[in-house]
Amino acid sequence: MMRKWHKNETKEMIGLLRSRLELCNQTGRLTWKLRDISSFVKTGRTSVSGKWSKWNSRYYGKEAFTSKLQSTGSYRGRIDGFDFMKSRVVFCISRGFWPKGVLIHDDGNLENFTPSNLKEISQSEKTAMSKTKGGKHTGFRGVHYRTHNGDKKRPCGKDWDVYFLGKFRGSYAYPIEAAQQYDILAKSHFGENCRTNNTIGGLK
Numbered sequence: 001m002m003r004k005w006h007k008n009e010t011k012e013m014i015g016l017l018r019s020r021l022e023l024c025n026q027t028g029r030l031t032w033k034l035r036d037i038s039s040f041v042k043t044g045r046t047s048v049s050g051k052w053s054k055w056n057s058r059y060y061g062k063e064a065f066t067s068k069l070q071s072t073g074s075y076r077g078r079i080d081g082f083d084f085m086k087s088r089v090v091f092c093i094s095r096g097f098w099p100k101g102v103l104i105h106d107d108g109n110l111e112n113f114t115p116s117n118l119k120e121i122s123q124s125e126k127t128a129m130s131k132t133k134g135g136k137h138t139g140f141r142g143v144h145y146r147t148h149n150g151d152k153k154r155p156c157g158k159d160w161d162v163y164f165l166g167k168f169r170g171s172y173a174y175p176i177e178a179a180q181q182y183d184i185l186a187k188s189h190f191g192e193n194c195r196t197n198n199t200i201g202g203l204k
Contacts, residue, residue, distance in 0.1 A: 023093045
């Protein structure tokens with residue numbers, strides 16, 4: 001079962017993240033630090049020194065938080081049983097506090113985790129943006145079909161456009177791909193519990 005931090009444990013959480021992860025401020029890349037033997041406990045037949053040696057030989061210096069959820073497109077990682085979103089970890093380590101609101105990638109590139117590219121938005125902004133309506137012709141939120149003379153069911157080009165917060169965000173070959181991208185943008189901007197194509201039953 002995933003463990004959750006209590007709001008009064010924020011300082012301890014930040015300390016844990018900074019003790020385990022190295023952040024490159026130029027790229028937003030996270031790598032595992034060398035762990036101290038005191039952070040391990042004996043379980044089963046494996047000795048503490050054995051677990052310490054095995055972990056460091058396997059993870060030390062390697063990139064962390066590389067697991068990508070197919071449903072949201074967000075990168076995550078786990079430390080001592082706690083699950084974290086990469087964007088929030090980068091924000092926390094670089095600024096020294098945990099974000100209270102939702103984070104957005106300022107340039108729209110969900111692969112860009114440079115600290116300066118991660119911005120926190122207020123609850124009022126989140127509420128205003130959550131009123132975005134569904135796209136014409138598709139039944140998907142934020143997805144619009146670019147009129148042309150081809151087959152609308154299976155367009156040969158990237159004719160399904162994604163619009164988010166009133167801005168064009170890219171074109172895709174099939175509407176479901178565009179809908180999935182809209183959901184990724186929405187969850188990155190509004191948070192995991194926002195209304196998306198998936199939550200309203202648009203994606204099967």
